[in-house]
Amino acid sequence: MNIVESLRVALRGLKVNKLRSFLTMLGIIIGVGAVIVMVAIGQGAKNSVTNQIQGLGSNLLIISPGQSNSGGVRGGAGSLTNMTMDDVTAIQQQADAVAAVAPMASRNAQVVLGNQNTSTQVIGTTPSYAAVRNQSVDFGRFFSQRDLDSRAKVAVVGTTVAQNLMGNSNTNIVGRIININRVPFQVIGILQSKGSSGMTNNDDQILVPITTAQSRLIGSQSVRTIFVEAKTADQMNAASMEISTILRHRHGLKLSDPDDFTITNQSDILSTAEGITQSLTLLLSGIAAISLLVGGIGIMNIMLVSVTERTREIGIRKAIGAKRRDILFQFLIEAVVLSLLGGIIGILLGGGGASLMQKLSGMSTQVSGTSVVVAFLFSAAIGVVFGVFPAQKASKLDPIDALRYE
Numbered sequence: 404m405n406i407v408e409s410l411r412v413a414l415r416g417l418k419v420n421k422l423r424s425f426l427t428m429l430g431i432i433i434g435v436g437a438v439i440v441m442v443a444i445g446q447g448a449k450n451s452v453t454n455q456i457q458g459l460g461s462n463l464l465i466i467s468p469g470q471s472n473s474g475g476v477r478g479g480a481g482s483l484t485n486m487t488m489d490d491v492t493a494i495q496q497q498a499d500a501v502a503a504v505a506p507m508a509s510r511n512a513q514v515v516l517g518n519q520n521t522s523t524q525v526i527g528t529t530p531s532y533a534a535v536r537n538q539s540v541d542f543g544r545f546f547s548q549r550d551l552d553s554r555a556k557v558a559v560v561g562t563t564v565a566q567n568l569m570g571n572s573n574t575n576i577v578g579r580i581i582n583i584n585r586v587p588f589q590v591i592g593i594l595q596s597k598g599s600s601g602m603t604n605n606d607d608q609i610l611v612p613i614t615t616a617q618s619r620l621i622g623s624q625s626v627r628t629i630f631v632e633a634k635t636a637d638q639m640n641a642a643s644m645e646i647s648t649i650l651r652h653r654h655g656l657k658l659s660d661p662d663d664f665t666i667t668n669q670s671d672i673l674s675t676a677e678g679i680t681q682s683l684t685l686l687l688s689g690i691a692a693i694s695l696l697v698g699g700i701g702i703m704n705i706m707l708v709s710v711t712e713r714t715r716e717i718g719i720r721k722a723i724g725a726k727r728r729d730i731l732f733q734f735l736i737e738a739v740v741l742s743l744l745g746g747i748i749g750i751l752l753g754g755g756g757a758s759l760m761q762k763l764s765g766m767s768t769q770v771s772g773t774s775v776v777v778a779f780l781f782s783a784a785i786g787v788v789f790g791v792f793p794a795q796k797a798s799k800l801d802p803i804d805a806l807r808y809e
Contacts, residue, residue: 468484546559578590
């Protein structure tokens with residue numbers, strides 16, 4: 404008997420017991436579908452995190468103050484107030500690998516417009532912030548160097564702030580006067596929406612000139628964070644070394660002294676985030692893959708039952724000339740067909756489930772072609788591995804004993 408004939412006989416055997424065949428495939432269907440959905444969620448999360456980190460800016464270095472140490476008590480990370488606008492100017496002028504520098508000083512503030520008010524983060528920065536942090540303005544304009552030098556009371560607001568202050572009104576907020584901690588500012592622009600990243604709403608913020616923020620809102624000349632854009636991705640390490648040399652010299656640190664600042668590389672953040680999401684994806688996929696093994700065991704159990712039920716049929720086939728390999732192929736093909744059909748249905752359900760989850764929850768998902776191929780091949784392997792034992796048992800039956808079986 405050739406493979407085509409064995410396949411036809413196997414399909415006919417499965418067709419006789421449709422419900423049992425479907426229930427046998429159910430473990431494979433759930434397993435394959437679950438693996439595809441889990442990988443899609445993991446890949447979507449990875450892409451989302453990557454886009455959010457890259458959205459912070461291109462070739463970005465983030466400089467933060469170090470820890471304070473007073474009376475033997477160490478403060479938290481970033482508790483020092485040792486970075487100033489002079490450091491920003493020195494980095495811009497002396498670091499050859501640096502394309503642009505944008506300082507940031509921030510605080511939470513109460514913002515009022517008419518009878519509407521909201522609490523938000525106010526960020527003092529410079530005009531270069533827009534380029535360094537990939538920020539653009541949807542309406543109006545960003546503040547200029549002239550605004551910075553004159554300590555102008557102008558503000559660029561995020562879309563969430565604009566919506567909170569304008570209520571249900573469709574009137575453009577540009578040109579309106581808002582009060583930030585009772586200090587009047589004129590809104591000159593609305594930032595393009597960047598959405599949320601984790602628990603942070605990137606649209607719930609107000610940008611003002613850092614000179615104005617330091618003198619009118621914060622009351623301190625220190626800089627909380629310095630964002631630096633390297634000229635190219637290849638020059639990020641060189642830029643980091645230049646910045647470290649400049650700041651250590653400016654802060655009067657000796658060779659034996661530790662840095663009183665921290666430089667974070669965007670590439671390091673991205674690598675760490677990708678590693679975390681990849682580990683979570685593997686963990687979730689491993690948990691989902693357990694159901695594939697359970698499905699394989701189900702196939703083996705049902706095939707053993709099938710061998711027992713069809714013992715006389717096996718005896719008759721052997722008596723009229725069927726060879727051992729014919730019987731082996733017949734039952735092995737039945738097991739593989741069950742696995743492959745379950746795999747195909749599982750792939751369709753997994754792809755549909757990932758799309759449905761994205762539409763209902765807004766969670767980013769991406770079905771990977773690799774995961775589909777691997778899940779399909781794994782389901783086929785399950786059929787072979789768990790179908791071998793029942794098939795061998797059937798092929799080894801003695802025809803006389805099989806014919807006598809009741």
